[in-house]
Every structure is written in C-alpha cells, then in structure tokens.
Amino acid sequence: MEETIISPDGTQEYFINMGPQHPSTHGVLRLVLTLDGEIIEKVEPHLGYIHRSIEKMCEKDNYRQIIHLTDRMDYLSAHMNNHAVSLAIENALEVEIPDRAKYIRVIMDELTRISSHTLWWGVMGMDLGAITSFLYGFRDHEYITEIFEETCGARLTMNYNVPGGVMFDIHPNFVKHVKDFIADFKTKLPEYDTLLSGNVIFLERTKGIGILTKEDAISFGVTGPAGRASGFSNDVRKKEPYGIYDQLDFKEILYTDGDTYSRYKARIDEMWESIKIIEQLIDNIPEGDFQAKTRKVIKLPKGEFYQKVETARGELGVYIVSDGKMNPYRMKFRSPGFSNLSALDRMARGGKIADLVAIMSTLDLVVPDIDR
Amino acid sequence: MSAIGNYFRSIFSGLKTLFQGMAVTGYYFRNARKEIITQQYPDNKDTLRMYDRFRGIVVMPHDENNLHACTGCSACEIACPNGSIEIIAPRVVDPETGKKKKVINQHIYHYSMCTLCNLCILSCPTEAIVMDQTFEHAVYDRSLLTQILNKPGSSLNPNVKE
Amino acid sequence: MYLSIYDFSSFFQSIDNWLTSTFPEPIATIIVWILIGVSAIAFTALLGLSLVYAERKVAAWFQLRIGPNRVGFQGVLQTVADITKLIMKEPLTPGTSDKFLYNLAPFLMMLAPFIVIGALPYAEGLQVMDLNVGVFFVTAVSSIGVLGILISGYSSNNKYSLIGSMRSGAQVVSYELSAGLAIMVIVVMSGSLQFSEIIEAQRDGWWIFKGHLPVWIAFVVFIIAGTAETNRGPFDLAEAESELTAGFHTEYSGIKFAFFFLAEYVNLFIIVVLATTLFLGGWMPLHIGDWEAFNNIADIIPPIFWFLGKVSALIILIMWFKWTFPRLRIDQLLTLEWKYLLPISLVNIVLAAFIILMGWHF
Numbered sequence: 001m002e003e004t005i006i007s008p009d010g011t012q013e014y015f016i017n018m019g020p021q022h023p024s025t026h027g028v029l030r031l032v033l034t035l036d037g038e039i040i041e042k043v044e045p046h047l048g049y050i051h052r053s054i055e056k057m058c059e060k061d062n063y064r065q066i067i068h069l070t071d072r073m074d075y076l077s078a079h080m081n082n083h084a085v086s087l088a089i090e091n092a093l094e095v096e097i098p099d100r101a102k103y104i105r106v107i108m109d110e111l112t113r114i115s116s117h118t119l120w121w122g123v124m125g126m127d128l129g130a131i132t133s134f135l136y137g138f139r140d141h142e143y144i145t146e147i148f149e150e151t152c153g154a155r156l157t158m159n160y161n162v163p164g165g166v167m168f169d170i171h172p173n174f175v176k177h178v179k180d181f182i183a184d185f186k187t188k189l190p191e192y193d194t195l196l197s198g199n200v201i202f203l204e205r206t207k208g209i210g211i212l213t214k215e216d217a218i219s220f221g222v223t224g225p226a227g228r229a230s231g232f233s234n235d236v237r238k239k240e241p242y243g244i245y246d247q248l249d250f251k252e253i254l255y256t257d258g259d260t261y262s263r264y265k266a267r268i269d270e271m272w273e274s275i276k277i278i279e280q281l282i283d284n285i286p287e288g289d290f291q292a293k294t295r296k297v298i299k300l301p302k303g304e305f306y307q308k309v310e311t312a313r314g315e316l317g318v319y320i321v322s323d324g325k326m327n328p329y330r331m332k333f334r335s336p337g338f339s340n341l342s343a344l345d346r347m348a349r350g351g352k353i354a355d356l357v358a359i360m361s362t363l364d365l366v367v368p369d370i371d372r
Numbered sequence: 373m374s375a376i377g378n379y380f381r382s383i384f385s386g387l388k389t390l391f392q393g394m395a396v397t398g399y400y401f402r403n404a405r406k407e408i409i410t411q412q413y414p415d416n417k418d419t420l421r422m423y424d425r426f427r428g429i430v431v432m433p434h435d436e437n438n439l440h441a442c443t444g445c446s447a448c449e450i451a452c453p454n455g456s457i458e459i460i461a462p463r464v465v466d467p468e469t470g471k472k473k474k475v476i477n478q479h480i481y482h483y484s485m486c487t488l489c490n491l492c493i494l495s496c497p498t499e500a501i502v503m504d505q506t507f508e509h510a511v512y513d514r515s516l517l518t519q520i521l522n523k524p525g526s527s528l529n530p531n532v533k534e
Numbered sequence: 535m536y537l538s539i540y541d542f543s544s545f546f547q548s549i550d551n552w553l554t555s556t557f558p559e560p561i562a563t564i565i566v567w568i569l570i571g572v573s574a575i576a577f578t579a580l581l582g583l584s585l586v587y588a589e590r591k592v593a594a595w596f597q598l599r600i601g602p603n604r605v606g607f608q609g610v611l612q613t614v615a616d617i618t619k620l621i622m623k624e625p626l627t628p629g630t631s632d633k634f635l636y637n638l639a640p641f642l643m644m645l646a647p648f649i650v651i652g653a654l655p656y657a658e659g660l661q662v663m664d665l666n667v668g669v670f671f672v673t674a675v676s677s678i679g680v681l682g683i684l685i686s687g688y689s690s691n692n693k694y695s696l697i698g699s700m701r702s703g704a705q706v707v708s709y710e711l712s713a714g715l716a717i718m719v720i721v722v723m724s725g726s727l728q729f730s731e732i733i734e735a736q737r738d739g740w741w742i743f744k745g746h747l748p749v750w751i752a753f754v755v756f757i758i759a760g761t762a763e764t765n766r767g768p769f770d771l772a773e774a775e776s777e778l779t780a781g782f783h784t785e786y787s788g789i790k791f792a793f794f795f796l797a798e799y800v801n802l803f804i805i806v807v808l809a810t811t812l813f814l815g816g817w818m819p820l821h822i823g824d825w826e827a828f829n830n831i832a833d834i835i836p837p838i839f840w841f842l843g844k845v846s847a848l849i850i851l852i853m854w855f856k857w858t859f860p861r862l863r864i865d866q867l868l869t870l871e872w873k874y875l876l877p878i879s880l881v882n883i884v885l886a887a888f889i890i891l892m893g894w895h896f
Contacts, residue, residue, distance in 0.1 A: 016693050024776040038697065038864060065453035068489035127776045129767055129861025132397055135597035139409055153425035153503065159489045167490065168425065195396045200386035201768060201860050353697070353777050354863040383874065390859065397596045397858045404595035412600075 013041055020049045024127045024357045027367030029341075031356075038352045043345045051371045058331035063089050063163060063298040066331070071157035073335060074369035076116040077311035079108045079148075082161035087242055088307035088318045089163040090292075092300045098289045099244075101165035106243045107178070107281050108148075108160065109309075110274040114185070115144035116312035116364075117267050117274075124264065124361040125196055128205055133196055140188055147177050163298055165291030178282050182275055189271060197268065206261040210347040210359035213258055220346070221339035224314025225266040226363050230258035236310040250277050260355075263362035299326050313337055313364055337369035422505040427488040430457075430481055431504040432521035439529035440522055442500035444476035448492035456485035457492060476522055483509060483517040498532050543659030570662055574651055578644075581803055582796035583613045588846075589799070589853055596857040617792055625788035628691060635689035640786065640793035643682030647800035649675045654807045655729045657817045657838040668729040669721060669812075673714055676763075676804060679797065680706040683765070683772060683782050686794070690785040698781025701864050702765060702772030708871040709762040709769075715879035716756035719748055719886045720812040733816040740815035748886035753813045755879050757852070760805035762867070764798060767856035771864055806848045810841065814848075817841040 019030040028049035034042035054073060058066045070081035083105055090097055122137020145155040151171040152158040160167050196202050212222065217230035227234050235252040237245040253269045255262035300322035308317040314336025321330040340363045348356045400407050413420075422428065434440050444461030458480040463472045479501075493503055501521065511517060553562040587602070587610060594601025602609030627633055650672050652662035665671050680703060687699020721727055723745055724735040735741075741749050762769040773781040783794045810816055817837035821829045862870065 014693065023779060061453050064451070064491060065489075068453060068487055068491070125860065129770065129774070129776065130857075130859060131593075132597050132857045135599065139598060142409070149426060150423045151425070153423070153427040153490065154488065157487070157489075159491075162494075167494070171423075171425070191396050194392045195858070196393075196860070198389045199393050199860065200389045201862055201866075203389075204866050205860060205863060352863060352865070354774070354861070357777050393858050394854055397854065400598060401592070401595050401854070404598075407598050408595075408600055409598045410600045 011036070018356075024360060025367070026123065026360075026365060029365065029367045029370070031344075033353070033356070035353070038354075040348050040351055040353065040356055043348045043356065045341055045344060047371050049371070050368050052368075054372045055331050055333065059328060062326045063300065063328070066328070067161060067163075068157070068159040070333075071159055072368060073333065073372055074311060074313060074316070074337065074366050075156055076119060076366055077112050077313065077316075078156060078158050079105075079112040079160060080309050080311040081316060082159065083109055083243070084307055084309040084311075084316050084318045086161040086163055087309065088305050088320055089298065089300065091307060092303070092305045092320065092322065093163070093294070093298065095164055095292050095294060097165050097292045099286045100288045101290050101292070102244045103281055103285045104166050104170055104290065105161065106245065106248075107278055107285075108158075108166075109243070110277045111144050111147065111178070113274045113312045114271050115141045115148075117271050118144075120267060120312075120361075120364045121192055121196070124358075127357050127361040128196075128202065130196065130199075130202075133192075136188075136191070136195070140185055143181050143184065147174065147181060150174065150177065162291065164294040165289070167291075169290045170285070175282055175285070178278065182278060182282075186275065189268075189275075192268065197264070203261065205354070205358055206264055206362075207259060209260040209351060209355050210362070211257070211259045212343055212347050214256075216343060216346055217258065220343040222314070222343045223339065224310070224312070224336050224364075225253065225270055226263050226340050226343075227314060228253055229255045229262035229266040229362075231256040234315060236308050236315050240308065242307070242309060244281075248277055248280055260358050260362045267362075267364070297326055299324060300328070308334070311336060313366065313369065314340060333372060335369045335372060337363075337365055337367075341365060341370055422507065424505070425503075426505045426507075427490055427503045428507045429483060429488075429504050429509055430486065430492065430501050430521070432479060432501050434523055434526055435529070438523060438526045440476075440500055440526050441498040441529050441532045442476045442479055442522060443498055443528060443532065444474040444479075445497065446474075447495045447497060448501060451491045451495035453489065453491065454485045454487055456482040456487075458482075476528065479521040481519050481521050483519065484514055500532075541658045546659060570652065574648060574662070578647060578651060578796070578800055582799050583617065585799040585803060585849070586613045586616075586795070588849065592850060592853045593857050596854070620792040620795075621789050623788035625790045626785075628785050630691045631785065632689040632691070635685050636785075637790070639682045639686035639689060640790040640797075641682075642685060643679055643797040644793050644800075645682075646676050646678040647797055647804060649678075650804050651800070653729070654804065655733060655811060655816055656807075657836070657841055660817075660838065661729070664728060664730050667727045669717055669727045669732070669808075672804070672808060673710070673717060676801070677706070677710060679801060682794075682797070686786070687782040690782070692785050694778040694780075695782050695784050698772045698774065698778045698784075701774075702782060704864070705765070705769065705771060705867055706763055708868060709759040709875075712755050712871060712875040712879045713759035713763060715876070715883055716752040716759065717808070717812060718883050719745070719752040722883065722886050722890060723749070729811055729816070733811060733818055736815040736818050738821055740813065740818070740820070742813045745886070745889075748882050748889060749813065751878060751882045752886070753809070755875055755882070756809055756813070757848075759871075759875060760809060761852055761855060762871075764801040764805055766798070766802060766852065768859035768861050769867060770856075770861060771867060774861060776861075802849065802852065803845070806845050806852065809848055810844045814844045815840075816844075 013034050013036050016033045016035055017030060018033055019025040020028040025031065030046040030049060032044040032046060033040055054069050057069055061069065067082050067085050070085050071078040073081055118137045118140040122134040125133025125137070148158055149155045151168070151174050152160040212230045214231040217227045217232040222230065222232065223234045231254060233252060233254060238252045250273045253266045253273065255266055300320065302322060302324045305320045305322065306317060308315050315334070316336055317334030319332040319334065320328045323329040344359065344363065347359050351359070432440050432442060444459055446459045446461065449457045449459045459476065460478040460480065461474040461476045464475045465471070466473045490503065493501060550566065553565055557565065590612070591601040602612035605611040605615050627636055653665055653668050653671050655661040655664070683702045684699045687695040720732065720741055723741060724732045726732055742753055765772045778784070783791055786794060817840055819832035819835060819837065819840050821832060
C-alpha cells in the first residue's frame with residue numbers, strides 16, 4: 001500500500017475498492033479508487049479475477065476447437081470473435097470461402113453488433129439510474145438472440161463459424177425473421193433517443209464528461225466506438241476490409257469531442273449503420289455452398305498469421321504462431337476491452353464517482369474480454 | 373437579458389425532454405397488457421417449443437429394437453475440445469469374418485464439462501449422436517451429470533456402414 | 535354541502551364517550567393512547583406492504599414485465615412473504631461499527647413517519663390530532679428521518695455508506711428549503727397552518743385551480759423537492775445502486791434493513807398526502823363553482839375515496855419519475871436546488887403574496 005498523503009489542510013485521501021463485486025463494473029473487475037471526497041484522484045484497475053488462460057488452452061486445442069473458446073472471451077460479440085479466428089486460419093490455409101458463407105458471416109456480425117449495442121444501451125441507462133432502459137434494451141437483444149438460436153442453435157456462445165465457412169446453412173425462416181426484426185427495431189431505435197439521448201438529466205450527466213483526446217486515444221490504443229468518438233478513425237471494416245465489407249455502403253461514425261456523450265452517440269449511430277448493412281445484404285444472399293471443403297485435420301503452414309476484425313468493442317486481433325503442427329505454437333488475442341480499460345484512469349481523473357460509472361458504461365467493458 | 377432568457381429556456385426545454393421520456397414509459401405502462409414480453413416459464417412448459425437446432429444435451433438415439441448407430445470409432449472423442457466424451461470400445465474378434473473390430477462398450481459423456489459446441493455431432497460419421505432440445509438438466513449431485521449414452525444391452529444397428 | 539354520514543368524528547366520539555363512561559378518566563386516556571398507537575403501527579405496516587407491492591407492479595408494467603404474481607392472487611402477498619423472510623434473517627452488526635448508533639439508526643428512520651402519520655388528515659374526522667400548527671409540525675418532524683440516514687452511514691464504518699449518507703444529508707437539508715417555501719404559498723393563500731382549515735378553504739375549489747400561477751409553480755416545486763426529500767429516483771443518490779452499491783444501508787440486513795425499506799415508502803406516502811392536502815384539497819370532493827348538480831354527485835362519493843384516489847394518482851406520478859429518469863449527480867442535484875428551485879420558490883412566494891394582496895385568486 002502506498003503511503004497516505006495528508007494535505008496541508010489536514011484532509012486525507014482515501015481508497016475505495018470498487019469491485020470485484022460491484023453492480024456497475026459489470027463482472028469481476030476490481031478498481032482501486034483514490035478519492036478526495038467524491039472527486040477521483042486515481043483509478044487503478046486490477047485484473048485477473050476471471051482469467052481462464054484461453055490463450056494457453058488454445059495451444060493444446062486444434063484449429064477447429066479453438067473457435068469455441070473465443071465465444072467465451074467477449075461473449076457479446078461471440079460471432080465476431082469466431083469470425084476473426086476463422087479468417088486467420090483461412091488466410092493461412094489460403095482457402096477461398098464461398099460467397100454465401102461470407103454474406104452469412106457479415107449479416108451475423110452486424111446482428112451481433114446490434115445485439116451487443118442494445119444490451120450496452122440498456123446497461124448504460126441502468127448505470128445512470130434509469131433502470132427501465134435496461135429492460136427495453138434487453139427486449140431487442142432477446143429478439144436477436146432468438147434469431148441466433150434458430151439458426152445457430154445457441155443464444156450467446158454460438159460457435160457458428162468453422163474454418164471454411166459456417167457450421168450450418170441459415171434456417172429457412174432466417175431471412176424473414178431478420179427482416180421482421182429490422183422493421184421492428186427501426187421503430188424502437190428512435191425510442192432510445194427519446195428516452196435517454198434527449199433527456200436533460202442524461203445530457204447533463206454525459207456531455208463534457210470523461211474527455212479523451214485523439215492523441216490519448218491513439219496512444220492508449222482505444223479502438224471501436226470509444227476511439228472513434230475521439231476522432232481516431234480506426235474502423236477495421238473500412239481500413240482493412242475483410243469478408244465483403246469492401247463492397248458495402250456504410251459510413252464510419254466519427255465524432256471529435258471524445259466525451260461520454262460522443263461515445264454514446266457513436267454507438268447509437270453504429271446501430272443505424274448496421275441496419276443499413278443488413279438491409280443491403282439480406283435480400284441478396286447468393287445461392288451455393290455455405291462451407292468450403294477443408295481437410296479434416298487442419299495443419300497451418302509454418303509462420304505467423306495475424307487477422308483483425310472490428311468487434312462491437314473495437315479491434316480484435318488474432319495472432320497465431322504456427323510450427324506446422326495441428327495446434328498453434330502460440331496464440332495471442334489483442335482484445336479491445338483491455339486497451340480501452342487502460343484509458344479509464346486518464347478519463348476519470350478529476351471527475352466524480354458518478355462520472356466514473358458513466359465513463360465505464362460508455363467504454364462498454366466486458367470483463368472476460370479483458371482478462372481472457 | 374439574454375442570460376435570463378436562456379435560464380428560462382433551459383428550464384422549459386429541460387422539462388420538455390423529461391415529458392418526452394415520460395411519454396415513452398407511459399406508453400408501455402398504458403399498453404402493458406399488449407407489450408409485456410415475460411414468458412411464464414414453468415407454466416408454459418406444455419407449449420414451449422425449442423428450435424430444432426437448439427443445442428441442449430448430447431444424446432444417442434436408439435430405435436425400438438435397442439439399436440444405435442455408434443461404431444465406437446472415437447471421432448467424437450478426438451473432436452471434443454474439453455474431454456467430455458470418453459469411448460470405451462475394446463477390439464473384439466468378429467466370429468464371422470475372424471477380423472478384429474472395435475465394438476462400443478460404453479460411450480461416456482460428461483455433461484459437466486460439455487460446452488455444447490456441436491463439434492462432436494459434426495465429426496460423427498454415422499450420425500450416432502445428436503443434440504437434444506431439452507434444457508432442464510440441473511441435478512443435485514454432479515456425478516449424475518456423467519452419463520453413459522448407449523443404453524444397456526443395446527448394440528450397433530447392422531445397417532450402419534462403417 | 536357534503537354528506538355528514540361520511541364524517542368519522544361522530545364514530546370516534548362515540549368510542550370516546552363509551553370509554554370515558556366505562557373506565558375512570560386516566561385509564562380511558564391510556565386506552566385511547568394504546569388504541570391510537572396500535573392503529574398507527576398497523577396502518578404504517580399495511581401502508582409499507584401495499585406501497586412496496588404497488589411499486590413492484592407499477593415498475594413491472596413500465597418495464598414490460600408482469601411483476602410479482604405467484605404468492606396470493608396476482609402476487610398481493612409477495613411483500614408479506616418478503617417481510618417474513620426479512621424478519622427471520624439474522625440482523626448482522628458489523629464488528630467494527632459503532633454498535634449503539636448502528637442499531638439506533640433504523641429506529642430513528644421509522645420514528646419520523648410514526649409521529650407524522652398522526653397529524654395528517656385522511657378524511658373528515660379521520661385524523662389523530664388536528665394541530666393548529668399541523669403543517670409546520672409535519673415539515674419539522676419529518677426532518678428527523680435524515681438523522682437516521684446520517685447516523686446509519688456514519689456508524690456502519692463503510693466508505694460507501696458514508697458517502698451515501700453525506701450525499702443524503704446535503705440533499706435533504708437543501709431540498710427542505712424549497713419544499714417549505716412551496717408549502718408557504720398555500721399557507722399564505724389559506725391563512726392557516728391547520729390542516730382542517732386548509733382543507734376547509736378548498737371547499738369551493740382546490741388550490742391548484744383557485745390559486746393559478748403561483749400554486750402551479752409551488753406544486754411542481756413541491757413534487758420535485760418532495761421526491762428529493764424521500765430519496766427516491768431520480769434523486770436516489772444516497773442509495774445510488776450503480777455507484778454506491780446500496781449507499782447508507784449497505785451493511786444492514788434483516789429487519790433493520792426492512793425498517794429502512796419501509797420508511798422510504800411511508801415517507802413517500804407522507805409527502806404525497808401533504809401534496810394532496812395542500813394543493814388538491816385533501817379529502818375534499820371536486821367542486822366546480824355553481825355547478826350544483828355536479829357538486830352534489832361529487833359529494834356522494836365518500837371523501838376517503840377522493841383522498842385515496844388523489845394519493846394514488848400522485849404516487850403513480852412519482853413512481854413514473856423514478857422508472858423513467860436517470861439519476862442526477864450530486865453537484866447537479868445541488869445546482870438544481872440552489873440555482874433553480876430555490877430562486878423560483880422565493881420569487882413565487884412574493885408573487886403569491888402579491889396576488890393575495892390584489893385579490894386576484896378565485
């Protein structure tokens with residue numbers, strides 16, 4: 001423990017353990033706060049409470065088995081995690097995957113993004129004290145999980161991607177249900193704006209709070225909507241397109257303020273962009289195979305392979321070192337949550353406890369993603 | 373003067389946004405009967421249907437003659453990432469052909485370790501195991517989660533080609 | 535012109551007469567005290583239970599849920615079951631806490647509502663004590679509750695509790711000012727601090743209709759300040775579940791926690807009854823000027839139903855706030871009070887006095 005500093009006027013800073021069990025750390029994240037009254041002097045994240053050594057487990061599993069572990073990292077963008085690993089393996093094997101699989105993967109990715117953001121929106125409202133938004137967000141999140149369940153067989157840890165494509169073809173009702181969802185969600189999303197985004201208390205709580213400059217965002221590696229709200233253009237879908245993102249028409253959401261409200265708006269706008277992407281694809285899913293033929297036992301050539309995708313939280317990098325065997329020599333994930341968390345101290349200093357909660361919400365931390 | 377104007381404008385615009393928010397929740401309050409999404413779970417058991425692809429638990433279907441399709445090839449055991457499947461299949465001499473052949477004795481399935489990733493189902497060459505749509509698997513003793521999937525006295529369906 | 539059969543005073547008078555004629559004077563007085571005490575406790579308990587149930591149902595309907603529906607018909611006995619559970623739980627006392635204060639705080643929390651509940655008018659003649667300074671008494675005594683919050687936070691020896699109780703102290707002390715000033719408008723209008731006279735002054739129309747602008751402003755200010763005084767959302771900074779886990783009552787369990795829990799709802803009821811009595815005419819039926827027929831029909835509905843109707847409408851309104859709005863931050867909370875509500879209330883009371891002076895109210 002550091003020495004307690006007693007200031008000349010006799011007051012003394014004090015420490016609070018926020019977490020590992022705390023309602024707004026969303027999991028087992030422990031923050032050691034140094035406080036002066038309600039003002040935050042320092043935030044020190046302590047990790048490791050949900051470390052499951054996924055990277056080490058990957059070294060023992062073969063390439064097909066690795067994918068299901070990535071479901072459990074950032075469970076809210078499970079599909080994108082799967083996509084990243086699958087792409088890394090496919091690129092290493094130089095397999096050409098069928099168009100149908102590409103389309104399905106991108107639709108699933110964007111649905112996952114929406115479902116993750118709806119859940120985030122609800123939780124954000126709850127962190128700020130508006131508990132009702134949690135239920136509204138969850139309602140729309142559930143709608144998408146039902147769609148996933150119908151096609152993939154699971155709601156959260158889908159494990160739908162396999163090297164070479166997807167595990168099953170889409171369910172016959174998939175297209176219809178996605179269209180229903182889009183139609184429904186387009187009426188629900190404006191409600192989100194009326195309920196929270198326009199609310200004067202919400203604006204007071206978020207505008208000008210937790211400002212992260214562009215330079216800081218770049219140096220901390222804050223990616224995803226949180227980084228783009230600071231003006232750091234980092235959308236992997238635009239910068240290094242994978243799948244069929246290069247053929248799609250969508251905007252990269254950029255804000256320049258870098259405050260909590262911009263991060264909030266960036267995510268809301270991203271949902272609109274995801275809707276746009278799904279609408280472009282859902283009617284045009286090409287016929288054909290949903291899976292490319294791959295060998296039963298996948299062996300990657302010797303070498304190092306890196307693939308990054310844009311998950312709901314930011315840039316997920318998958319780094320595989322292969323020594324030519326059927327399981328990787330070393331596997332490393334560059335998870336967005338970890339880098340985003342590192343900027344928390346910079347943003348929260350000088351704010352109040354309530355501000356810290358708002359900032360943490362807009363970083364959209366998923367603790368298993370940070371710890372792996 | 374503009375400062376005072378802004379002061380009152382901020383009050384009224386603030387109140388307006390509050391009322392707009394209340395209109396949204398008020399709508400759901402008034403239409404609670406229509407908009408409620410809660411499912412009455414234990415009550416709707418009879419009508420509750422899971423999706424066909426829902427992955428609840430691994431089972432081995434047997435037909436009416438107590439025949440299954442498992443040849444004991446261990447493909448699922450190899451495919452499983454978590455070691456939740458153990459195959460005990462000793463090599464037995466076939467009385468007709470005189471060749472040694474694997475015959476399934478016990479297909480042991482540890483549900484406690486299973487992540488329901490579906491890889492075993494995909495790897496099975498004879499479709500001997502499938503995912504069942506049931507989902508109420510809580511038990512009071514974890515040893516009950518270890519099951520032997522092939523039923524006692526069952527044998528390989530002779531129509532299954534290896 | 536209201537119907538005298540709905541007057542409770544004759545009923546209570548007859549009980550009193552019977553008691554004084556049966557027992558000697560001092561014993562009769564003691565029996566009356568005991569009866570009042572028992573009925574006040576029973577009423578408070580019933581109130582807490584029903585309000586908790588109402589809150590859970592209302593919240594559920596706002597949130598697309600069904601709410602409690604298992605225990606009893608439509609879950610009406612859910613809160614009874616919850617309280618039974620809380621009573622049976624062990625009331626823990628943290629080892630490092632200040633034991634005396636820690637155990638005192640829940641009782642202080644309940645003390646204020648118990649005292650206040652007797653001074654409030656529920657219907658004609660249904661009031662324990664019609665003090666001639668009733669309004670003043672209620673506002674003064676209901677401030678004891680904040681002592682409970684402060685002591686509980688201080689004695690728990692928990693930093694979250696301490697932050698919560700300090701927030702609450704700043705909040706309640708501030709908001710009492712504008713709540714008091716809003717009440718003053720009505721006192722100025724009716725010229726009395728006695729509840730019965732304030733209600734009597736609204737016989738030909740409630741103050742919210744008669745007093746126009748200053749009363750409207752006072753009503754809005756009072757509802758906001760009252761919500762803040764009861765530590766309810768969006769002003770629930772003392773609890774602030776997502777920031778301070780549970781704020782001042784983090785360390786409490788069992789029946790002591792139940793006391794905090796019930797006190798919140800009884801306080802809500804007291805604020806709502808005050809608002810009803812001062813602005814909406816209490817148990818007085820709705821009378822509109824010369825419409826004799828309408829007024830007579832309104833009189834047929836017993837005053838106690840008028841009272842309960844108004845109270846439940848206001849309670850739902852306050853619950854609506856809680857389940858819609860995000861929580862304010864502590865500095866914004868104080869900004870709202872000192873930069874908005876207090877100046878407005880001060881100007882408002884001058885405005886009210888001016889209107890009275892010119893005789894512009896109805």
